[in-house]
Amino acid sequence: MTISLASQFHSIEFEHVSLSYGNRAVISDLSFSVNKGEIVCVIGPSGCGKTTALRMAGGLVRPDSGGVKVLSQKLDGPRRDVAIVFQDYGKALLPWRTARGNVSLALEATGVPVRQREEQIMSLLSKVGLASHADRYPTEMSGGMQQRLQIARCLAQKPDVILMDEPFGALDAMTRQSLQDEMLSIASETGATVFFVTHDIEEAIYLGDRVIGLLPNPGRIGRVFDIPLPRPRSQLATRELPEFLKLRRELFAFIEKAER
C-alpha cells in the first residue's frame, strides 16, 4: 500500500465525495482533510449533509463516488479506533445496564480481560466525573450525566478519532459548557482527532481549530474558517476576545447567506 506523505498527517480525508438519495444530490464533490489531533467543527443550515458526512467518516454510509480515508486507510465500514458520540444519549446507552455495565460493554467488545476491566471502568468514569454514580442506571441520571457516560463508553474504545454529532444539543447551557470543557481536556489529554457537528456557531468557534461551513442543496464546502484562538480556552475569557467576536460575526453572516 502506498501512503502519501500528506496522508500520514491526516486522520480523516474526503476526496471528491458525492452521494445522492434517489435522484436528490445530498453531498457533492466534498473534499477536505482533518489533521491528526485537530478539532474540526462542521456547521451549516439544516439538511446540508453534516450528519451524512459524519456517518461517512464513521463508515456507516458509503459515498456513491469519491473516497473516504481514515488514518490513511480507505474506509469500508466502521472501525474500532473511530468512536461516535450521538446527540441521542437515551438511545445510545443500554437502559438495563448500569453506568459501570455500559462502559464495561465497550471493554468486553475490545477483549479486555475481566481482571483489568474494573480498574479501567473506574478510571474512565472518573475522567467524566461519574465515579460515584457507577451503579446507577441511565434512567436514574440527568441528560448531562448520560452524555458523560456515552463519552466514557466511547473513550473505552481508545479511539484515535472521535466523531461527535451534536452531542450537547439537547443539554441546558451550563451543562453544555461544562461538557465542552471536558471534551477539550479529553482531546488534549488523549491527542484524539475530533470531528464535531453542531448547529451552534459559538460552540463551533469555542471548540474548533477549524470550522468547515457547508452549503446546502447539495451539501458542499462554502468556506473553511481558521480559529487561531489560544488554548487552553476559557468559557469567559475566550468568548470575550475580539477575535472570537469577529469570527462569530463572520460565521453568522455565512449561515445567514447559506440559508437564503
Ligand SMILES: Nc1ncnc2c1ncn2[C@@H]1O[C@H](COP(=O)(O)OP(=O)(O)OP(=O)(O)O)[C@@H](O)[C@H]1O
Ligand atoms: N437515509 C436517507 N434517505 C433519504 N434521504 C436522507 C437520508 N439521510 C439523510 N437524508 C437527506 O439528506 C439530507 C442531508 O441530511 P443530514 O441529516 O446529513 O443533514 P444535516 O445537515 O445533518 O441536517 P440537520 O442539521 O437538520 O441535522 C437531508 O435532506 C436529509 O433529508
